Amino acid sequence: MTAFLVVLVLILFGVAVWQMGKIFQLSKVKGEGEHQVASEKDNNINGYLMLMFVVFIYVICIVSFWKWGKVMLPESASEHGVGIDQLWLISMIIIFIVGIITQWLLHYFAFKYRGKKGLRATFYADNDKLEFIWTIIPVIVLAGLIIYGLFTWTDIMNIDTEDDPLVVELYAYQFDWRARYGGDDNTLGEANVRLIEGVNQLGVDASDPNAQDDIIVNELHLPVGRKILFKMRSQDVLHSAYMPHFRAQMNCVPGMITQFAFTPTKTTLEMRESEEIVNKVKRINEIRRENSVALVAAGDEALEPYEFDYLLLCNKICGNTHYNMQMKIIVETQEEYDAWIAEQATLAQTLAQ
């Protein structure tokens, strides 16, 4: 695959160089300064190249979609994510239409009106009607997008606590994550970095009655279909809790608590069985097998086969190991979740040990 791409690029580059060479030769005569101004021949060649260039833009666009359309994120695994994807799609369609038309006009005009001897340019300095039209069209289209976007945004960000969301704290530090559940009372105990000591890694206030049943884990388990309210905290520098499959992201800021809420709609198992993910995992494992061959030959261990899991990534530069600050997210049924959480030690138990 890579080899194919490399060859493709090299061929394209070769064609470009060959074309350049041709231009170079065609116009390589005499050496006075005036000859450094475009001649009719230059206009001709570059006009045609302009036309080829707009085709190149379309081709790279189509090739990218054809080859890499499948690497994009799978269908949203959260309720609000469907709305985001919808808005994304509509905006994409609009910008593609505008892009295709304007790029065509730009390059086509550059080709069509390439300079010729004796050609007279049209003195055309302004036209209020035209300018009004192309001011008002973006105004209308953008007004539509703004209103649509704002409704989507407000729906996501205005968190309604009457739905009784499950409260989970995401705690970021260089370079890992912890999750803290409110426990039976679904209420997080107070916490502050000044209280960090020994096993109390998150600085939870042990004297707070709400804190006693808090549960701290390093793997995020979420029940499907229930709204989750995340409270984000950071211990040291800025981090960002990015959960791309749920279309969710919020910065973790030292000194303040930020929040984000979503409702997961697909369990990890369901997601693993979806066609998109099955194909993606298959592709990734093929790549890993190929890479392993070289590794084994060099005496290293082969790469482990990959299985899909939801991810929480750090998406705000936070230090040298920023690139590997991750936590696994498991979305499961309410029963599975209940069983799992029952097995976890509460803060009181951990501190008593």
Next chain:
Amino acid sequence: MSAHAEDHAVDHHDDHGHHHKETFVTKYIFSQDHKMISKQYLITGLFMGIIGIAMSLLFRLQLAWPDKEFTIYEVLLGKWGEGGVMDPSVYLALVTIHGTIMVFFVLTAGLSGTFSNLLIPLQIGARDMASGFLNMISYWLFFLSSIIMVLSLFVEAGPASAGWTIYPPLSALPQAIPGSGAGMTLWLVSMAIFIASSLLGSLNYIVTVINLRTKGMSMTRLPLTIWAFFITAVIGVVSFPVLLSAALMLIMDRSFGTSFFLSDIYIAGEVLHNQGGSPVLFEHLFWFLGHPEVYIVLLPALGITSEVIATNARKPIFGYRAMVASILAIAFLSTIVWGHHMFISGMNPFLGSVFTFTTLLIAIPSAVKAFNYITTLWKGNLQLNPAMLFSIGLVSTFITGGLTGILLGDSALDINVHDTYFVVAHFHLVMGISALYGLFAGVYHWFPKMFESRMMNKNLGYVHFWVTAIGAYGVFFPMHFIGMAGLPRRYYTNTAFPYFDDLTDVNVVITIFAFIAGAAQLVFLYNFIHSMFYGKKGPQNPWKSTTLEWTAPIKHIHGNWDGPIPHVYRWAYDYSKLNKDESDYVIPGQDYTPQTLPLQDNEEEMHH
């Protein structure tokens, strides 16, 4: 106003005979002549550009082949590239300094500094800048800040590596990342000096444009280049001081124990005393400059493009007044959109709504500009000189990058692509590549003005443009896809996530295109340096342009014109204007009417 300009002109002119004995130092080093200062800016900017682009090639190499060893790392990065393996900390340092250098040193100082200095006096008909001395100070402060920035690369613990946005606490705490030690201090010092330089320059540009226009050069007759430089300077004066205050507060937090941006931090096994500050405050201050900065970079490029497109299309720029209005609208809106960089920073979601609204508004004047450029090409007689190609290329990348901005400016959509490669692709196209194209267009177009009629080689120019154009799209188009796949930026390697294994291909393609585009810049460098000394001399007005700079004598003299300053009788865009009975151009056989030509009997008066 114009009378004043004349007085000034006379003063200077009288001076001529006396102090013309310039030494090497006053002519080439501590010069107060705007033409020399503009060359100093350009060459310093290009030098910084070489460093910035070379850095990007190094980290592109790392991103495409994270497992391979390259001796080049060891050669260039020393202890951070031992055994041909790039150290994660130096990767972050490279992206940080690449961003800083390209945004500030190349595209702010190198672009606006060069062309504002060269063109403002020449195109408005002034002997020099309002204050030649301040202008000289401005350049030398810029030079000093460049030196400090380059020196910071050699600091023991490494240069600043908290990203070009230097968000605290990461940038404030050496415990958090080694680059936040002496490297960060030097970064801040360098930027503080840079801001001083930029402010001195901008004030000078503003005063010059307002006060020193020649007789007849009303604001509505100014070439769009001057409008763009003028408004750019205004934005700079409004927003750069805010960055300076942010930098000063950060210096305080780092060295004097204040807590502007720090609160509740536990790091390296201990709690810091800081309490009550907020990193979000820093983000507000940073982006209050940071966003207008995008337009500080872009507007001069658009101004240059307007001029180059009109000249080479042999047509007036379409909708001059709409273009000016767009520049003003963009400038105004640019100062109230900064929050779109902070939708998910933890600020109040309602603010997010406001910033979405203002951000999408800015698309309107931008769209008007793009449409007007396209209409300017329509029914023209396009002279496809290298400068023209770069200008058309600019419009193309400006459209492509601008359109993805509509997605990113929408707060709801930003949630999922924020800080991914989608953003990287977007801003590189819309401000990086577009502004670079503007810089190249300017260099090709005004090279003869800068170097006494020497012309750059057009064929090398064509090679430079076409390879760069293909390379730029080849790099940044595929980059949108890895962003849509959810890949965060500023990752040293993606191998920690098997989920991203299928993006390796794309990264390889991007890197190959990056190297191709990088190689094309060598062609430019060769052409630039060679033409500076051996370029063939062309005519005084090689592009048959209407503007004043081409009426100045080829040989550079202090004071620009050896006679009186020319007066102006018309706007800058009388290309292909016909006489009343439409039998020929206003000047028979010549398709352009210079600004210095009074209104003729055989032409109709336009309202300019």
